[in-house]
Amino acid sequence: MEQTAERPDSAKHFPKRRYTGALVVVEGIDGSGKSTQLYLLKRWLEISGYRLHFTEWNSSPLVKSATKRGKQRRMLTPTTYSLIHAADFADRFERQIFPLLQGGYLVLADRYIYTAFARDSARGCSPEWLRNLYAFAPVPDLTFYFRAPLEVAVQRILSGRPKLKYYEAGMDLSLAYDRAESFRIFQGMILDAYDRMVDTDGFVLMDGTQPVNKLQKQMREVLQARVDLKRFLPEK
């Protein structure tokens, strides 16, 4: 399948890598409901027998110990925070996501490079620097952006989580003394950064305040319209 989205300038530094699979991504701040929706989409596709692979934005064993150490000792700067996560993502991308795309899989990703763009630019890294850093990753075939109002999303997280972690709450930015308050401000900055990408990166905007089943119906319709799903069904 040919990629429809424009490649950013920085992506020209990498040879255009072709693949026969398709990459579908969900993005949005914590508590926006994206993971629930992707899970439901995955279940629907699995039950129907599609060839798919699901991947999450979490640490590969390779970089896990370093990331953990850096976070525990609070020694990560915005630059090293960004770089270590890029190394982590690169590992997962090169050894998992990309080979699967080449092998003709439908790859569903819970968060992708836009998570880094939003979060790290909120931390003060320049957007151009970040775009270059992730230039090896192709533009997804489809990106769903789940948008929920800040207070709704933050309440969902705060009510369900006993203690926010230091970097998760953006405490390294000295936004507020109170962790919950810092988290709220930080998530607001990330939300703004996401909003700025809606047009430039061709996100499909999903209203996270809608009922779960209604959103899922909409998500399935968009997927069917935008991605030729037939080729992920096993040949009979």
Place this chain on the structure above:
Amino acid sequence: MKRNRKKSNPGISPNGDQPTAASEQLVVVPRAPLKSTLESTEDLGGALFVLEGTDGSGRSTQIALLTEWLESQGFAVQTMGLRRSTLLAKDIDVLLGENTVTRLTLALMYATDFYDQLENRILPALRSGLIVLADRYIYTLMARGVARGLHRKYLHGIYEKALRPDVTIWLDVRPELAFERLFKKSQAISYWEAGRDMFLSSDLYQSFVRYQTMIRKEFDFLAKRYGLNRLDGERSVPEINRDLRKAIAARLHIRSTRYQPSHALAHLWR
């Protein structure tokens, strides 16, 4: 240092005129090393000198000698190098041992290691007026990446936030001689020194020479692009050291470049 004095007296411009606009005194350069692309060492107070060159070019020997010389001149010295960050130097060692890592991930791990040292150790040292001697810097990391097929612009983009050194010297040594020196030192050539991850040749010597030749070519390009000073690294240690002292002395306004190594370092002096 001279320029520090100049800095501490901002009211008078170099040619003796009074500053014309009031704004000239009010301009405050925000201290935001994490965001700013180019913070110069001049703003910081210290000075950064970089030694670059392939494995076996004699960098570490020269750094040991330069450290002693600078300390004898009353300068406090801090060193940096590759894989020396507290954040993940050990993790890179493990990865190199396993060699299952891809070139891109490795390049990004090295970048993280580099910036951790720069931001957490080197910038504070420079702000305290220390002299930093770097045993390799971003240029080696860029050359290695390019040799492995990563795009120059990509690597340059990653390192654009790195502090530009006051002086960078490239100790140039032919790969054949570097091989000889390395072998003499450790009786072995490592997997990575020989660039064996690139499958250039099944023959160790051939692989080493080809890989180091690629690196050397890229250094030639980098030297032109970034103004690296090429120095013939095939001469004797005292000869090279004299040139290095001269370059550093000129920058730090040290009058005498005379130096004789102490007993502890005398064995390096040949």
